[in-house]
Amino acid sequence: MKRTSREIRTANRYRVLRQAIADSPVSRPRLAAATGLSTATVATLVGELAGLGLLVDAGYEDSGGGRPRGLVAVNPRGGTLVGVDVAETYVHAELFDLSWRALASSRRTLRPADLAPRRVVRVIAAAVRAVAEHRSAAGRRPLGVGISMPGVVDRTAGVSVVAPNWGWQDVPLLRLLAEHLPHQLFLDNPLHACLAAELWSGAARGRDDAVVVNLGTGVGAGLALGGELHRGAFNSAGEWGHTTLVLDGRACHCGRRGCVETYVGAPGIVRNLREMSPDSPLLSPDDDQTATIAALSRGCREGDPVAVKAVGESGAYLGAAVADLVNLLDPEIVVLSGWVAGQLGEPLLREVRAAVARQALRRPAGGAEIVLSPVAGASPVSLGAASFALEGVLAAPDRP
Known part of the structure; x- marks a missing residue:
């Protein structure tokens, strides 16, 4: 499939950051070897990620007599991400730092009477506020909120296209949520969320x-x-x-x-x-x-x-x-x-x-x-949903 140079750069940014989180602290040559990118490309991308506050210098590794290699590490205080797992019977939100450590969680039950779109939106917004305003988030900038919605979604338009178990059709979910939340919002489905969680920190890494x-x-x-x-x-x-x-x-x-x-x-x-x-x-x-x-x-x-x-x-x-x-x-x-x-x-x-x-x-x-799945200490869907927000940040690094 043909991709633009911007899409390729975003994918490479994502790949380098994912590897850096997995191996933190890590040298640039090791990142290049693990990702298959050139050392020069990795050096440029690491500079961009450091400029975003996502990576920081982490000293040097012993080179066995040669020139010491500089190390970079994920910056756990570089921001927070919220992942929301919207299922047929509940809404589960979790707050993560950039090392994927769960900082806070909030769970709310969805009953049959709650399934009208605006009611679901209010439940989601309440769960997000509960974790985004948690004391563990103090001093850390919120990078965004990723929402996993069951069924077929249009992630570009932020629309729940079909949620068959609820009878939803073409619900503009992110537009409705934007009336309640001040954060950048990103949408996808639980299939992609579970996979993202395993790619970032689980069995598929x-x-x-x-x-x-x-x-x-x-x-x-x-x-x-x-x-x-x-x-x-x-x-x-x-x-x-x-x-x-x-x-x-x-x-x-x-x-x-x-x-x-x-x-x-x-x-x-x-x-x-x-x-x-x-x-x-x-x-x-x-x-x-x-x-x-x-x-x-x-x-x-x-x-x-x-x-x-x-x-x-x-x-x-x-x-x-x-x-x-x-x-x-x-x-x-x-x-x-x-x-x-x-x-x-x-x-x-x-x-x-x-x-x-x-x-x-x-x-x-x-x-x-x-x-x-070995993903423990967090909901795999919530963790994967939070990665949607991180993906959005990496796709548009100049957006405030």
Whole structure:
């Protein structure tokens, strides 16, 4: 795909900063070796990043008798970033410094009565203010707020194009939020957020070809191809949750039948359990999917046969769908992320690995590592959303 010189420079800035954060403190020659850029290009980009306050000099490294090499490090006080995970049932905001250390968080529940756009906007704004005004942010400039919104979004226009679980169509989300918040605002979706989190500080760091499967109420896959996040022509790449798993299967919110999401999203897993054991005490009496998933997790740890069977069946469905991704994309790594994967953990992972080994082609299956997300201490989606804001800063470094 053709790119302008500005886009290439932004991508290189992003690559150098990501490597500097991963290896901080680090010398310029080491940055050049790790990124594949020339030493002269790295020196120029480091100067630009230092001018933005994102990197600082960090002394010298021992050169073993030669000329000492200067080191640079991320400047944790160079600013703060807010990442917001807007899900079907909650809004979770986190405040980060530039070393991706979580400084503060705020979580608010979304109820069915709250899902009108302006009501959701008020909840998001309240969560952002709670963390942006936290005492840990004192003296640190806010660089921006990244918002992850479920469904298809137009990141350039700041519009939630389609949020099928809410019935939203073409909601000008960032314009509405700008009425409540004074910060620079950036929008994308949880598929890209989960992938960005893994690329910055998780299992996909240093990998060129990776898939991050996000399991929550909805389901999707973030794709890294050739070392870069793949968004597609209209920012909707990764809607794997709406590919067909079962012909003429369960009805999906998107209007189709048999989608992956209807079998391995949280409501789908709850339905798997209900069909298997309609009277199971693992089922939440008030249809709380979060409570039921938590009960399944406890049941697996305690050896409850119904929980083990339900998670096994859900893992088999998920593994079959992941096998298709492995065959199609031949990734180095597949990361299971999102709150459902975090809750069900190793029992789910074992079933997915076994299903992929059975159903994927031998060569790509043998090369693809399948792991749980190691991102800890922060919401992967919130961390990835905060990286949208950082990406926006790097794309327009002259904007105040």
